[in-house]
Amino acid sequence: MTENRRSLVFLSAADVRAALPMREAVDAMKSAFAALSSGDAVLPLRSRIAAARQKGSLLIMPCSVPSRGLLGLKAVTVYDGNAALGLPRIQALVILLNGDDGSPLAVLDGASLTAIRTGAASGAATDLLARRDASTAAILGAGVQGRTQLEAVCAVRAIREAWVFDIDSHAAEVYAHEMRASTGVAVKAAPSAASAVRSADIICTATSASSPVFADADLKAGVHINAVGSYRPDVQEVPAETVLRARVVVDHRESALSEAGDILVPIRQGRCSPECIAAELGEIAGGRRPGRCADDEITFFKSVGVAIQDLAAAAAALDNARKLGLGTTIPL
Numbered sequence: 001m002t003e004n005r006r007s008l009v010f011l012s013a014a015d016v017r018a019a020l021p022m023r024e025a026v027d028a029m030k031s032a033f034a035a036l037s038s039g040d041a042v043l044p045l046r047s048r049i050a051a052a053r054q055k056g057s058l059l060i061m062p063c064s065v066p067s068r069g070l071l072g073l074k075a076v077t078v079y080d081g082n083a084a085l086g087l088p089r090i091q092a093l094v095i096l097l098n099g100d101d102g103s104p105l106a107v108l109d110g111a112s113l114t115a116i117r118t119g120a121a122s123g124a125a126t127d128l129l130a131r132r133d134a135s136t137a138a139i140l141g142a143g144v145q146g147r148t149q150l151e152a153v154c155a156v157r158a159i160r161e162a163w164v165f166d167i168d169s170h171a172a173e174v175y176a177h178e179m180r181a182s183t184g185v186a187v188k189a190a191p192s193a194a195s196a197v198r199s200a201d202i203i204c205t206a207t208s209a210s211s212p213v214f215a216d217a218d219l220k221a222g223v224h225i226n227a228v229g230s231y232r233p234d235v236q237e238v239p240a241e242t243v244l245r246a247r248v249v250v251d252h253r254e255s256a257l258s259e260a261g262d263i264l265v266p267i268r269q270g271r272c273s274p275e276c277i278a279a280e281l282g283e284i285a286g287g288r289r290p291g292r293c294a295d296d297e298i299t300f301f302k303s304v305g306v307a308i309q310d311l312a313a314a315a316a317a318l319d320n321a322r323k324l325g326l327g328t329t330i331p332l
C-alpha cells in the first residue's frame with residue numbers, strides 16, 4: 001500500500017454506542033479476561049502523571065494480545081472538578097493498531113468506550129457470580145459509570161427493581177428518570193445508601209468517593225457487589241468488613257495489588273493478606289476456578305480497569321462498525 005492510501009477509522013461516541021451493544025460487550029469482556037488470566041496478554045501497569053496545574057491526571061494504558069493480533073493503548077484523563085465546567089470526569093482516546101505490522105487501524109472516543117466496557121466487566125462478573133434469581137439492584141453513584149453499571153446488570157439478570165443513591169440527590173432523580181426509560185426497570189432514587197442496599201441482590205458502586213459508601217451491616221446475605229470507583233491505593237468505596245467476609249474476585253491481581261484501596265487498605269492494616277483475593281475474573285470465565293459457591297455467599301468483584309478491556313471493546317466496536325458502515329475514514 002502506498003503512503004497516500006493509508007488510512008484509519010475514527011469512531012465517535014455515537015458510533016461506539018451504536019456499534020457495541022451491552023450484551024456483546026459483556027461477552028467480549030469475558031473472553032478478554034479469560035485471555036488475560038491465561039497469560040495471553042502483555043499488560044504493564046498503567047502510568048499516571050499529574051496534569052496541568054495538578055487539576056487532574058493522565059493515565060496511559062498500553063496492551064498487546066499477540067495471539068489475537070491486538071495492539072494499542074488508551075490515553076485517559078481524570079479531572080475531578082470537571083462537573084463544574086460541564087465536562088465529564090473521564091475523557092479518553094483509544095488507539096487500535098494492527099498487531100502484525102504496527103499500522104494504525106482506528107481511533108475511538110474513549111469516554112463512551114470506557115463507560116461501556118466498565119459496565120460490561122461488571123456485567124460479566126454479575127453473570128458469573130451473582131445468584132441466578134437476583135432481581136433487585138442498588139447503584140451507588142448516579143454518574144456516567146453508574147448508568148452502564150445498571151444497563152449491564154439488566155443485560156445478565158432479570159432485574160425488576162433498582163434503587164440509586166447519590167450524595168447529589170438531584171443527580172439521583174435525573175438518573176432514575178433516565179434509566180427507567182432506557183431499561184424499563186422500576187428505578188427509584190433512595191434517600192440513603194442504607195435504604196438502597198438493604199434489599200439489593202446486586203450492588204454496584206461507581207462513585208468518586210474516597211471512603212466507604214455503605215455499611216457492611218446493611219448487606220443482605222448472598223449479595224453480589226461490583227465496585228468500580230476506587231483506583232488509588234488509599235481510596236476505599238467498600239468497607240473492610242465486607243472485603244474480609246466476601247469471596248473477593250479482581251480483574252487483574254497485579255493491578256489490584258497496586259491500585260485497589262478497597263483491598264490494599266485492609267492489607268496495610270494487617271487485617272488480611274493478598275491471599276484474600278480468591279480469583280481473577282478471567283480464571284472463572286475460563287472455567288479454571290468456580291463462580292458462586294453458595295446461595296448465601298457474599299461475592300465482591302473489584303475492578304480497577306485494565307487496558308485489555310479497552311482493546312477488546314475497541315476491536316469488537318470496529319468490527320461491528322465496518323459491518324454497519326459506521327465511522328469516518330481519515331487518510332494518514
Ligand SMILES: NC(=O)c1ccc[n+]([C@@H]2O[C@H](COP(=O)([O-])OP(=O)(O)OC[C@H]3O[C@@H](n4cnc5c(N)ncnc54)[C@H](O)[C@@H]3O)[C@@H](O)[C@H]2O)c1
Nearest residue numbers: 089141143144145166167206207208209228229303304305
Ligand atoms: N474500574 C474502572 O474500570 C473504571 C472506569 C471508569 C471510571 N472509574 C471510576 O468510577 C468512578 C465514577 O466515575 P464516573 O465517570 O461515573 O464519575 P461521575 O463524576 O460521572 O460520577 C460519580 C458520582 O459519584 C457520586 N458520589 C460521590 N461520592 C458519593 C457517595 N459517597 N455516595 C454516593 N454517590 C457519591 C457523585 O456525586 C457523582 O454523581 C470514578 O472514581 C472513576 O475513577 C472506574
